[in-house]
Amino acid sequence: MSLLLHQFRFDQKVFWRNPASVFFTVMLPLIFLFIFATIFGNDEIEERGVKTTTYYVPAIMALAVVSATAVSLAINLTEDRERGLLKRVRGTPLPSSVFVAGRVGNSLVISLLMVVLVAILGRLVYGVSLPDQTIPAILVTLAVGAFAFSCIGFALTAIIPSEDAAPAVTNALLLPLYFISGVFIPDSEIPSGVLQVADVFPVRHFFEAFFTAWDPNTSGAGFEFGQLAIVAAWGALGLVLALRFFRWEPRR
Amino acid sequence: MAEAVIKAAGLRMSYGELEAVRGIDLQVDAGEIFAFLGPNGAGKTTTVEIFEGYRRRTGGEVEVLGVDPQHATRAWRQRVGFVLQECRLTPELTVREAVEQYAGYYEAPRDVQQTIGLVGLDEKADARTSTLSGGQQRRLDVALALIGDPELLFLDEPTTGFDPSARRQAWDVIGSMRDLGKTVFLTTHYMDEAQVLADRAAIIVAGEIVAEGDPAQLGSDGGPEAVISFRLPKGTSPTELPPPFADAAKRGEAVVSHASDDPLADLRTLIDWAQARGTGLPSLEVRRPSLEDAYLELTSR
Numbered sequence: 001m002s003l004l005l006h007q008f009r010f011d012q013k014v015f016w017r018n019p020a021s022v023f024f025t026v027m028l029p030l031i032f033l034f035i036f037a038t039i040f041g042n043d044e045i046e047e048r049g050v051k052t053t054t055y056y057v058p059a060i061m062a063l064a065v066v067s068a069t070a071v072s073l074a075i076n077l078t079e080d081r082e083r084g085l086l087k088r089v090r091g092t093p094l095p096s097s098v099f100v101a102g103r104v105g106n107s108l109v110i111s112l113l114m115v116v117l118v119a120i121l122g123r124l125v126y127g128v129s130l131p132d133q134t135i136p137a138i139l140v141t142l143a144v145g146a147f148a149f150s151c152i153g154f155a156l157t158a159i160i161p162s163e164d165a166a167p168a169v170t171n172a173l174l175l176p177l178y179f180i181s182g183v184f185i186p187d188s189e190i191p192s193g194v195l196q197v198a199d200v201f202p203v204r205h206f207f208e209a210f211f212t213a214w215d216p217n218t219s220g221a222g223f224e225f226g227q228l229a230i231v232a233a234w235g236a237l238g239l240v241l242a243l244r245f246f247r248w249e250p251r252r
Numbered sequence: 253m254a255e256a257v258i259k260a261a262g263l264r265m266s267y268g269e270l271e272a273v274r275g276i277d278l279q280v281d282a283g284e285i286f287a288f289l290g291p292n293g294a295g296k297t298t299t300v301e302i303f304e305g306y307r308r309r310t311g312g313e314v315e316v317l318g319v320d321p322q323h324a325t326r327a328w329r330q331r332v333g334f335v336l337q338e339c340r341l342t343p344e345l346t347v348r349e350a351v352e353q354y355a356g357y358y359e360a361p362r363d364v365q366q367t368i369g370l371v372g373l374d375e376k377a378d379a380r381t382s383t384l385s386g387g388q389q390r391r392l393d394v395a396l397a398l399i400g401d402p403e404l405l406f407l408d409e410p411t412t413g414f415d416p417s418a419r420r421q422a423w424d425v426i427g428s429m430r431d432l433g434k435t436v437f438l439t440t441h442y443m444d445e446a447q448v449l450a451d452r453a454a455i456i457v458a459g460e461i462v463a464e465g466d467p468a469q470l471g472s473d474g475g476p477e478a479v480i481s482f483r484l485p486k487g488t489s490p491t492e493l494p495p496p497f498a499d500a501a502k503r504g505e506a507v508v509s510h511a512s513d514d515p516l517a518d519l520r521t522l523i524d525w526a527q528a529r530g531t532g533l534p535s536l537e538v539r540r541p542s543l544e545d546a547y548l549e550l551t552s553r
Contacts, residue, residue, distance in 0.1 A: 006356040010345070017344035084339035091304060091336075092400070093329040094357040249306075250338070 007094070007102035015106055025072050025110060029064035030121060033057070036184070037126050047188040049217055057122035058210035059183045064114035065142065066149050066203060069107040071170045073153030077103070078166040081157065086248040096248075104150045111146040128214075134222035137213040144228045145206045148235025152202075155238040158245035162252070177203045202234035255282045257317060257404050257435045258303060264311030265298050272298045274459040275312065280452075282403075285429065285436040287450035287467065289443070289543075291551050295459040296439045297337055300408050303437065304334055317404060330359055333402035335393045337409050337439075343382035347373050350381055351395050358400035371395045371425050387418025394425055405429060408439045423448055443544035453543070455550055462550045467543050478515035479541050480522065484508055485531040494525045507535070511545060 015021050033056055040052040048055060080086050089099055115138070122128035131138065160169045178184050180194050181204035187195060198204040209224040209231070258280040265273040273295045280286040290296045301307045302314060305321035305328075314320060319328045341350060351368055355361035368377050371391040376384060381392060390410060397405055407426065411419045426449055429436050440446055446453045447467045454464040463470055480497075483506055484490065490501035493508070496518050500510035512518040515538060526533050 003356065006353075010349070010353045013349065014342055014344040083341075084336055085342065087306070088334075088336055088339050088396075091306070091329065091332075091334055092354065092357045093326040093359075095326065 003094070004098050004101055004105070007098055008105050011102045011106040012109070015110065021072060021076070025064075025068050026114065026117075029060050029067060029114060030117065032063065032184075033060040033118060033121060034125075036060075040186070045186050045188050048186075048211075048215070050215060051128075052186065053122065053126035054128050054214070054216070055186055055211070057118060057126075057128045058214040059207055061115050061118050061210050061214075062145070062203065062207040063178060063183050064118060065111045065145050066174065066206070068110040068114055069146050069149035070153040070156065071174060072110070073103060073107055073150055074156035074160060074170045075166040077154065077157045078160045079163040081247060082163040082250050082252065084250055087250065090248045100154075104147075107150050107153070108143075108146050111142060115142055129216060131214055131222070133220075134213040134218060137222040137224070138210070140223065141206070141209040141213060141228060144232055144235075145209070148202065148231045148238065149206075151235045151238035151242055153238075154242035154246055158241065158247070174203070177201055180204075181207055183207055202231045205230040256280070256315075257282050257284075258286075258437060259315045260299075260303075260312065261314075262312035263299065263302065263309055263314055265295070265302060265307065266310050272459055273302075273309075276456070276459075276461055278454055278461065278464070280435060280437060282435050283430070283433055284451045285426070285438060285449055287446035287453040288437065288439045288456065289441065289446055289453055289547060290456035291441060294456045294551075296441075296456055297408060299456070300406055300437065300439050304332070304406055305329075330400060331403045332406070333397035333400055333404070334406035335390070335397045335408060335410050337412070339393065341381040341384075341389060341392060343380060346378050346380055347384070347392055347395075348377045350392060351399055354396045354399045360401060361399050362401045364399070367395050367399050370398070370428065372421060385418070387414050387421065390414070390418075390422060391425060394422070402434070404435045404437070406437050406439075409441065410438070411440070411442065411445060419445070443542065443547050447543045455547060457551050463546065470543050470546050477513055477541075478538055479509060479511050479545055480515060480518060480536075480538050481507055481509040482522075482536040483534040485526075485534065488529075488531060494521045497522060511541060511549065 036056050037053045043052045045052060045055055077086070090096065119130060123130055156170060160166050177198070180190065180198040181201070182190055182195070182198070183203065195204070205227040209227040212218055212224045213222040256279050258278070260276055260278050263273055263276040264271070276299060288296055288300065298307065302309050303316050303321055305324035308322055317328060317331055319325070345353065347368060348364065351364050355364055368374060371394050373388060373391055373395065376388060381389065384392065394407070394410065410426065411422045414422060423445065426436065426438065438446070438449060450467050452465065453467040453470055454461050455470070456462070484501065490508070491498055493501055496512065497508055497510050501508040510518065519538065522533070
């Protein structure tokens with residue numbers, strides 16, 4: 001346990017000192033929230049019965065968590081693999097499980113921080129009310145999503161051949177998903193055929209779970225177990241692929 | 253009788269059709285600095301990675317610190333340190349932080365500050381690793397390998413790409429391992445490195461050990477008696493030289509170097525020829541063959 005804290009402490013240090021990770025993981029989601037909320041203003045999304053700003057808070061939360069887990073892990077782990085860092089760590093007495101737990105723990109903490117930041121920004125700047133009785137649902141959604149997308153991040157490294165290719169591959173996979181899943185554009189504007197495609201993948205279900213928990217019209221605890229089950233299933237698939245294909249040694 | 257730290261018998265490794273290592277026997281004793289020499293692609297790194305527990309061999313027996321590295325445990329990893337051939341550092345950490353991070357992985361690490369001093373990075377202790385020169389980064393690699401206070405240290409081409417002064421400094425650090433009582437398994441393709449540092453050396457060519465012994469002896473055993481070299485006198489073409497030297501002279505090369513089995517006779521021939529022609533023999537040199545001569549001879553076969 002103390003070894004895990006030791007490892008986590010250094011993972012945190014490295015994260016906050018890396019300008020790229022701070023910008024893309026922390027700043028960019030906040031900038032997106034600001035841009036989308038400013039462009040679409042206080043329009044009402046009739047289909048959902050909420051203001052656009054209320055829609056974007058859970059949407060950007062989903063984006064921020066995916067970014068702090070899957071994207072961040074895929075890029076950083078690939079970089080560390082190609083640098084030979086993973087190989088060297090593997091030669092020390094540090095158990096692989098502690099190494100992995102340190103990285104996942106780092107992603108979980110950043111995810112939690114982002115959910116809090118997006119919630120505060122939404123409340124202060126756009127007057128999006130904070131939930132109360134759905135807080136457990138939000139935390140469960142966060143936990144399930146962050147774990148699932150962390151597994152997906154480890155799995156993604158297997159298809160990324162080099163550190164240069166890492167941002168390109170992850171963005172090529174996730175940017176289209178954000179668009180078709182209603183993260184960037186309200187889903188009322190997206191044709192149903194496209195949404196059906198998005199429903200195959202985990203991003204949309206993750207967003208839906210956050211949305212229900214954030215929607216002021218939600219009565220009750222706001223748990224979306226059906227949506228979360230699909231997210232978890234993708235996480236499980238990621239875990240299986242990661243266990244099978246994750247590599248500690250450089251590919252070059 | 254010193255205790256064997258590394259023992260290999262009939263070690264083989266093939267990648268599909270390619271046989272990278274073809275039956276190696278070797279033994280490294282406690283406290284020894286052992287140099288493993290060979291040209292690129294000879295099987296050096298494959299062999300060292302089998303010893304480090306990174307690769308599974310396809311044949312033979314290996315024991316490192318009494319354990320088959322294929323079944324390396326955490327306890328075994330506490331006793332082994334290594335510098336990998338290609339490994340960059342985490343650019344976001346300082347030298348001290350990088351060493352502290354690795355210190356945390358070991359049960360009984362060395363003192364962080366003292367280890368940084370040992371590799372001569374005191375002044376850079378609080379600098380980010382991204383600001384270090386190539387030589388300094390490699391020395392930090394050595395510090396990370398040492399921090400767990402290992403009994404056995406693997407150094408895979410630790411000075412490749414260094415400028416001469418960085419190499420000298422790295423040699424001082426590696427030489428100091430002897431004073432710490434460490435066993436060092438050094439992989440290199442620099443002959444002078446082996447000659448300066450190693451107690452014993454083995455040369456691997458195409459997956460087989462072709463020579464083994466004291467680096468100073470390795471040059472003379474079975475090799476030529478002496479090496480005679482001089483600059484080709486002005487206006488002389490290589491074909492005009494007396495027989496053994498005419499063969500040794502390569503077209504376009506200013507220095508003629510002949511590995512001689514009978515240096516007295518060859519020298520007499522050369523001097524008689526020079527006197528008869530009235531030319532001098534600039535930079536004439538007669539020396540014992542170095543490890544490099546033996547190496548070049550062995551690897552060119």
